[in-house]
Amino acid sequence: MRNNLAMTHVVAVLALSEAIGYDLTIPTMVFDAAAKPYDVRVCGVDDKPVDVYGGYRLLLDHGPETLAEADTVIIPGTRITGPRHEGTLPAEVAEALALIRPGTRIMSICTGAFVLAAAGLLDGRPATTHWNHTRRFRELYPKVQLDEDVLFIDDGDILTSAGLAAGIDLCLHVLRNDHGSEVANRAARYCVVPSWRDGGQRQFIERPMPEIGEASTAPTRAWAMERLSDGLDLDAMAGHANMSVRTFSRRFRAETGMSPGKWLLRQRIEHARHLLESTDLAVDRVARESGLGTASSLRQHLRVNVGVSPLTYRKTFRPPS
Incomplete structure (x- = not known):
């Protein structure tokens, strides 16, 4: 960085x-x-x-x-x-x-x-x-x-x-x-483009749009984005979409190029980064608000994905008062 x-x-x-x-x-x-x-x-x-x-x-x-x-x-x-x-x-x-x-x-x-x-x-x-x-x-x-x-x-x-x-x-x-x-x-x-797509996402998504008559996972993704701090998991997301876990996972990957679990983790990490930049919330509170659970979990994920600790990230990217 x-x-x-x-x-x-x-x-x-x-x-x-x-x-x-x-x-x-x-x-x-x-x-x-x-x-x-x-x-x-x-x-x-x-x-x-x-x-x-x-x-x-x-x-x-x-x-x-x-x-x-x-x-x-x-x-x-x-x-x-x-x-x-x-x-x-x-x-x-x-x-x-x-x-x-x-x-x-x-x-x-x-x-x-x-x-x-x-x-x-x-x-x-x-x-x-x-x-x-x-x-x-x-x-x-x-x-x-x-x-x-x-x-x-x-x-x-x-x-x-x-x-x-x-x-x-x-x-x-x-x-x-x-x-x-x-x-x-x-x-x-x-x-007017998506703010973030994982570099490891596949280039060629075989079916980026659902076929006519098929349900899309887009409403569930929007629903999940409003509930990142909740205990969301694959079962909850599939239930919201009114699909079986197998069908939901298949359609989710076809539309986004990644698994529901990986997508959810990435959104939580991005939300945590946003909170560190834009608020004075304590690290453990940022972890809870972003759905990452504990300060220890947030530190681990941030080090793996960004290369620094939450406090170092905040110091680097928080706009001056």
Whole structure:
């Protein structure tokens, strides 16, 4: 976890022809919505226009020198030939990446991971990319520990995400680590997207919407969110949905990509983080209000999922009075 960023944090988004326009706009929208000192700059490897998939070009205000100033570098999705199809890195891209300072946080969205892999930055490390391109990725970059079943992977100084909307999840995850859940939630509300999806959630949910005539678990999820402090369990949630435990579990996983138990635990942890940031409640009270039971249980879950104790988390992310 990073401490609150006191100074302007430069985010360089490297646009490589043929860029994926959707991916390219994600960092600007998410980080600008945070209302925090991020300076997001879209740059190229030279002063030439960047081709964008869909039949248009972009004239950029920044060149590769921005990479040398950046605190975070993001490689959005791209159809660039060398990394995507040959396992090679064009000389101008290699020269641009060489400008990145040691210790800079590096991220990729979707097929941007091909560029990081071609540069050798992912060798021996876990990473992900769009599920539709994983077979070719493995053929080109066998040294990378590829996991196509997740939305994003945070490996410390290098973070990779799956395709398209998973880039939003990754940027919100970074916001949450930089400035806390309140800032991330505010940015998510502005972008009209879910405030949190677990990085370990599956990329491809086989049946995200129930078939016609089938009941959805969505009403039960909303019901559970209002009762996190209660002793909710699988039986109670299935009972509310008027389904058998087996049917409820199957439909819940089909709609959310995770089990009811894992989903409920994640919501309780997120609620506990919110309470630590926004209230003066004692730790044991936060544990009860979030449904985690005891202060000891809260400490354990927060250390596993965030890496710090409740008091350290509050000190780091509680806005000053």
